[in-house]
Structure formats: C-alpha cells, structure tokens
Amino acid sequence: MSTEITTTKNELTQSQKFTEKVLAEFTGGVGEIAVTDFQKRLIQGYFITIDAVLKKAELNRLKKDEKKRDALPVIWQNVNLETLAQTAVHVARLGLDSLCPNHINFIPFKNKATGKYDLTLIMGYKGKEVQAVKYGLDVPETLIFELVYTTDIFKPVKRSLTNKVESYEFEMVNPFNRGEIMGGFAYGMFKDENKNRLLIMSMKDFEKRKPEYASTEFWGGEKTIWKDGKPSKEKEKVEGWLDEMCMKTLKRAAYSQITIDSQRIDDTYQFLKQRENDTIDTRVQDAIEENANSEVIDIPCEVKTPEVKQEVKPEQERKPGF
Numbered sequence: 001m002s003t004e005i006t007t008t009k010n011e012l013t014q015s016q017k018f019t020e021k022v023l024a025e026f027t028g029g030v031g032e033i034a035v036t037d038f039q040k041r042l043i044q045g046y047f048i049t050i051d052a053v054l055k056k057a058e059l060n061r062l063k064k065d066e067k068k069r070d071a072l073p074v075i076w077q078n079v080n081l082e083t084l085a086q087t088a089v090h091v092a093r094l095g096l097d098s099l100c101p102n103h104i105n106f107i108p109f110k111n112k113a114t115g116k117y118d119l120t121l122i123m124g125y126k127g128k129e130v131q132a133v134k135y136g137l138d139v140p141e142t143l144i145f146e147l148v149y150t151t152d153i154f155k156p157v158k159r160s161l162t163n164k165v166e167s168y169e170f171e172m173v174n175p176f177n178r179g180e181i182m183g184g185f186a187y188g189m190f191k192d193e194n195k196n197r198l199l200i201m202s203m204k205d206f207e208k209r210k211p212e213y214a215s216t217e218f219w220g221g222e223k224t225i226w227k228d229g230k231p232s233k234e235k236e237k238v239e240g241w242l243d244e245m246c247m248k249t250l251k252r253a254a255y256s257q258i259t260i261d262s263q264r265i266d267d268t269y270q271f272l273k274q275r276e277n278d279t280i281d282t283r284v285q286d287a288i289e290e291n292a293n294s295e296v297i298d299i300p301c302e303v304k305t306p307e308v309k310q311e312v313k314p315e316q317e318r319k320p321g322f
Contacts, residue, residue, distance in 0.1 A: 128255035140188035150179030187255035
C-alpha cells in the first residue's frame with residue numbers, strides 16, 4: 001500500500017516538473033503565460049505518452065544482458081528536461097497531439113555528450129498533414145490516397161495540350177483478393193481544378209523509402225528464429241503489415257510535396273525541421289520505425305491547426321509544389 005502511494009507521488013512530481021518547465025518555455029521565463037487550454041491539454045498528453053515510452057524503454061534495457069546493457073536507467077530523472085520542454089512548446093504551438101495516432105512519437109536516445117537521454121521527435125503522416133496545412137503555399141482541398149494491386153486497373157490521365165485537368169481512372173476488379181501491391185497514388189484536388197495533381201509511386205519507390213534496418217514485424221519478410229536465447233540459422237516468414245506501411249509512406253510523401261510558403265515560416269517550423277533532420281542518422285532508423293509504428297493510445301481526436309499571426313517576410317523564390 002505504501003509503495004503504491006510513493007509511486008503515485010513521484011509520478012505527480014515528475015508531471016508537475018515537466019509541465020512547469022514547458023510553461024516556463026512558453027514565456028521565456030518572464031511575463032504572463034501565453035498558453036491556451038487546448039495547448040495545456042496537449043502538454044498533459046505529452047507527459048502521458050513520454051512516461052509510457054520511458055517505462056517501455058527501461059523494461060527493454062533491463063531485458064538485455066547485464067554486460068551489454070547501458071548502465072543509465074531510462075527514467076525521468078535521467079531525461080534532458082530542458083531540451084524536451086523546448087520541443088514540447090513548439091509541438092504544442094503547431095497543435096500536434098501525441099495521444100492521436102500518427103501525429104507524433106517520442107523516441108529516447110542517450111546523448112553521450114550530456115550523459116542524459118534526449119527524446120527524438122518523430123512526426124507521423126497526420127503530423128505532416130497538420131504542418132502542411134499551416135505552412136503550405138497552395139494546399140489541396142482534398143487528397144485521395146490509393147494503393148494499386150496486381151488485379152486493379154489504374155490509368156493516369158496527365159495534363160497535355162488537349163487535356164487541361166490532370167486526372168486518373170481507377171477500378172478494383174477483385175476488391176476482396178486484389179493480389180500483390182504494385183504501387184500507389186495520391187491525387188490532390190484544388191478549387192481551381194487546373195491545379196489538380198497526381199503523385200504516382202511504384203513499389204520500387206516504396207522500397208527506396210524503407211528504413212535500412214526496417215523491422216520485419218511491420219514490413220514483412222524473413223527473420224531469424226531464436227532458440228535458447230540465441231539466434232539460430234533457421235528463418236521464419238513474417239507477413240507483417242506491408243499495406244499499412246506503404247500507405248503511410250504514400251501519405252508522408254504526398255504531404256512532403258506541398259510547397260512551404262516562405263512568408264509563413266516561423267521559429268516553430270524551423271525548430272521542428274531541425275529536430276527532424278537530427279533523426280536522419282541511419283544507425284537509429286530501425287528503432288524509429290519500430291517505435292513510430294507501434295500501438296498508440298487511440299482516442300477520438302480533432303485535428304486543429306492553431307491560427308497564428310505571421311510576420312510577412314520578403315517574398316523568396318518558390319518551387320512548384322504538389
């Protein structure tokens with residue numbers, strides 16, 4: 001009984017520390033806290049998500065052989081709270097909800113320079129959508145996503161001198177047994193239909209975006225069978241969730257195609273872009289893939305993109321987008 005009470009008190013203390021640190025970052029340490037009720041709810045959700053991530057990581061650490069495991073426990077006391085608070089502020093300003101599937105994930109990695117754990121931010125395709133809507137130069141009113149299988153009929157209709165509107169023809173011949181995945185497409189529909197665009201991805205394109213050390217549990221394939229705690233020479237085939245992984249890849253690619261409006265770029269966009277670039281290290285791709293696609297707390301969510309007054313900057317050269 002006493003143990004349960006102590007644990008609860010410690011968790012409340014960590015929650016309070018995290019929340020106070022994040023709120024302090026909103027003000028820069030001075031002045032009135034400029035945070036909405038919606039953002040406060042997001043911050044509470046970040047603590048719940050990160051707390052669960054840390055507990056899972058600590059259990060995985062303890063499962064390793066004592067000689068191979070990191071000596072530093074994966075607990076709140078060993079987290080770089082200042083860096084995490086800065087990340088939480090920008091994520092909350094963008095309106096991303098860690099309790100909603102495919103918004104954002106936090107992955108702990110040990111920072112050898114500080115001797116503490118940093119939490120890397122991984123943005124899902126829903127997070128990419130929120131970001132694209134807020135910062136996009138010309139955002140489609142509707143985006144249609146489809147995977148194409150061997151029994152489907154798909155014909156792209158590209159723009160030409162005689163055809164002003166880019167389009168496609170698509171038919172599922174056998175919807176309950178569609179065969180193997182050949183590729184996929186995303187179709188962006190604008191108010192001005194002359195802007196409609198078709199993004200086509202082959203299976204080869206999906207493979208290019210597959211992490212170097214992708215987990216077979218998600219992408220399918222063969223994995224080594226372990227016996228008596230050791231890897232054997234035997235292999236087993238894993239079906240995985242290839243269709244879901246390809247669809248997520250397609251959506252991420254489509255939202256990434258939307259051109260960012262240089263006049264809307266602010267500190268939040270620049271910070272999150274830098275954090276995203278920090279995760280490109282191929283040595284951690286497998287861990288990212290495994291954690292970013294694991295089961296998450298699934299609750300009904302409403303995607304909200306907060307309205308922010310932007311400082312108008314000089315117009316820069318823009319590349320054509322989706």
